[in-house]
Amino acid sequence: MPKPKLPKVDFEWTPKLAYAVGLLATDGNLSNDGRHIVMRSAEIPMLKTFRDCLRLKNKIGYTRRQGGYRVQFGDVQFYNWLLKIGLFPAKSYTIAKIDVPDRFFRDFLRGCIDGDGCIRTYTDSYNKYKGRIYSTQRLFIRIFSASNAFVYWIQQKTRYLIQVPGSIIITGPAGEHNVTLYALQFAKRDSLKLIKWIYYRKDLPCLWRKRKIAQKAVEIISKTKRREYAFIQ
Secondary structure, three states: OOOOOOOOOOOOOOHHHHHHHHHHHHHEEEOOOOOEEEEEEOOHHHHHHHHHHOOOOOOOEEEOOOOEEEEEEEOHHHHHHHHHHOOOOOOOOOOOOOOOOHHHHHHHHHHHHHHHEEEEEEEEEEEEEOOEEEEEEEEEEEEEEOOHHHHHHHHHHHHHHHOOOOEEEEEOOOOOOOOOEEEEEEOHHHHHHHHHHHOOOOOOOOOHHHHHHHHHHHHHHHHOOOOOOEEOO
16 A cells, blocks of 8 residues: 655744755755755854754765765655745756745845855955045845845845845856856945844854854944045155
8 A cells, every 4th residue: 555645734933944944945955856855065063053953863974076064854744845935956046935934034044144145344445535545344245046036036025124125246157067146235234234133132043153254243343433534645
């Protein structure tokens, strides 16, 4: 006799689950077998956090061919639920809207930034204008994807939920095997607002390396006062 089908399950959204889904939407993969889910990363701490969010006990493996680490597990019910909310196998170029509640979107977004985004800050001291020179602290957040529909959807959500739209930057293929990449970029003022929104508690799941960069940038910018221009001798 064939095995009976497992009942469909609607998993309850939590900050941890939304964060894990954000990671899967950017750096994860659903196998074609209808059962297995794989999360890959070059950063072991992120995989440990992902595993903890989903209460997994699976070991972290190493993939020589891809030169990175992974967590792989099988769960038919969770797999089917991911399909229901908008994830699917071979999603890189066609992923679009994910059915995540607005209440947990900032946790999902934090997962996207940790999975395939960056938080960058640096001091720019080379601006010159009419014999004047000054320095300023730069900050921006970017989320990358090979799917235009996905970054456009995130842009619409941040515009609606927090009035931070950002801008979409398109990078064309640079080589034979490269593809067009889309980046949703938030400039300094919007990044500051976004950082305070996604890191709303101390005990949130996140990649601490990126959170420390964000916190340091906010601290430096908050202490920086607008300086008078200094003339170049």
